[in-house]
Structure formats: C-alpha cells, structure tokens
Amino acid sequence: MKQTLAGFLVLIFLNVFAFAKDPSVSKNAESKDDKVDQTVTISSDDKMMYGTTAFEVKAGTKVKVILKNIGMIPKIAMGHNFVLLKKGETAFGFGPQVVANGGTHENGFIPSKGKEKIIVSSKMLGPGEQDTVVFTAPEPGEYEYLCTFPGHFALMRGKMTVK
Numbered sequence: 001m002k003q004t005l006a007g008f009l010v011l012i013f014l015n016v017f018a019f020a021k022d023p024s025v026s027k028n029a030e031s032k033d034d035k036v037d038q039t040v041t042i043s044s045d046d047k048m049m050y051g052t053t054a055f056e057v058k059a060g061t062k063v064k065v066i067l068k069n070i071g072m073i074p075k076i077a078m079g080h081n082f083v084l085l086k087k088g089e090t091a092f093g094f095g096p097q098v099v100a101n102g103g104t105h106e107n108g109f110i111p112s113k114g115k116e117k118i119i120v121s122s123k124m125l126g127p128g129e130q131d132t133v134v135f136t137a138p139e140p141g142e143y144e145y146l147c148t149f150p151g152h153f154a155l156m157r158g159k160m161t162v163k
C-alpha cells in the first residue's frame, strides 16, 4: 500500500515537471511581424519583477508585447505571464480573485470566469521562455496589466497608456 502511494506521488511529480517544461512560444507570432506598429519587450524574473512597468501606445495601432522570463526558478514555483485588463479593471482587484475563480497551473492561471475583463493574455512562462501577444490598442485611457501567478500581482503590475 505504501509503495503504491509512493509510486503515485512520483507520477504526480513527474507530471508536474513535464508540464513545467512545456515550450510556451506562440507558433504564429512571426507571421504577424510586418503588420505591427509598435513592439514592447517586457522581462520578468525570479524577484517577481517586470522589467517594464509602464508603456505608451497610440489608439487603433497594432501593438506587439513580447514577454520574456529571464529567471531560473521552475515555472511551478515562479511562472510569469502578461495579462492586460480592460479599462476600469485593476491588478489589485483582479489578481486576488484568480485562484478563487478557478485559476490553476493547468489553465495558466487564466480561469474562464473573469475572462471578460481581459483584453489579451500570454502563456504562463517558465525560465528562459518567451511568448508574444498582438492586439489593437483600444480607446485612449489607462489600462493595467499584471502577472496572474498566485500572489504576483502584489509586485508584478504595470500600466499601458493609450493616447
């Protein structure tokens, strides 16, 4: 009985590890390159920090955001994503509700509940990975973005200003 349990735990661990090593790069990111008006590269690291916490774009233009995880800690413990919220939504309002709404490692902490508050979101990235999102800048105003890995919203927040 004990052996079965141990085997089971090893299986779970291996599964988690395999998931953590999943490559997370968008396949069609390159083909969108020529249509983009502005590219913003944001790093994320083991200190739970975004390298860019504010950027400005023009309404109606096509914006590309490249998120890079430059940390070393495995995704299961220190994953990062980029989630841009609609106008009026805040990182401090959205962040704490992610797990309660069903956010898990499996869905990259983007649960279906609350998705209507999101403009665009990247994949959850492990160390050395990157992902690209492309979107059209909405109407002028201020838009907050955050990492939805549990607890990271406290530090991993930023603001996109649309002029």
Ligand SMILES: [Cu+2]
Pocket: 044, 048, 078, 079, 080, 081, 147, 148, 149, 152, 156
């Ligand atoms: Cu994070």
